[in-house]
Amino acid sequence: MDQPTLKADSDEYLMQRVQQRDEAAFSILVQRHTRSIHAFIYRLCGNRNDAEDLSQETFLRLWQRAANWTPDTVRFTTWLHQIARNLCIDQFRREQSHKRTSNQENIATEDSTIDSLEADAQRQATFDAFRKLPERQRTAVVLCQVQGWTQQDAAKVLDTTVDGVQALISRGRRTLRDGLVKNNE
């Protein structure tokens, strides 16, 4: 089947084609979801190179593990985000085991007035505090607050209940806010 025909098809249908080893369907899924997966991974790991590598790895896993996806149990995008999240967790573990010094990028902008430098410092402090949150809290905050996912969908990615997601978001928000207040004192 050629690409123009497949472009209008749903993710679920394309995924069924991928299960039958259809490269054109895979290519469309890559085009359709690369940006959102890359954004999700970048927000979790905060590093441009890691985000690119892990995005590539996510889609390769999609091809390799296509047989594991069943449309009745989980939506395709949720499943894809689960793969991406697992890869990020592996990456965090590797970083911790190698005791690698943080190579997170600074988020300072090009504008360099004193006010903006102060604001940049505050933004950086918030981002650093965010990076120190436990992985599950970070993922919950990214999915629900930054990406605007519903708590139900986030619960599936995090393999927990809606109450569980609410608890994670609450703790994450409180920690970040307390960090900001302390920083300003």
Add this chain to the structure above:
Amino acid sequence: MNEHDFEKLLDLYGSDVARWPENEREEASALLAQSRSASELLNAQATVEKHLADAMLVPETYGLEQKIMARFATHKQRFDVRYWLEFIWKPAFAASCSLVFGFYLGAANQELRTDLEEDLAHVTFYDYESWSGDSEDES
């Protein structure tokens, strides 16, 4: 609603009070009008959310889709072999198990059958002997 309740709701729903559940909104607005610490909490939360939103801006990636497809083309053959192996190992394992079990059952049955045949032969022979003996005596 007191400040403690307000902070809990702030943790749960974020700084946009308009998106809080309707029954909490009115009480929260009333508290915000009279409590300075509640307002400070709300401002701090709004600042965190703004900083986070700024920090979460994703840098543009160029040609990531092409990189994915290039890497895919390099590894595709290996992935496919593994995919089919993963796909067939369970049925293959199940088929092998049934085959082994079938052989075992067949062999065990054959042993049983041989024993039974031997017993039958004995029984027939002795029965014949005793029967023929009895009939000689009778004659």
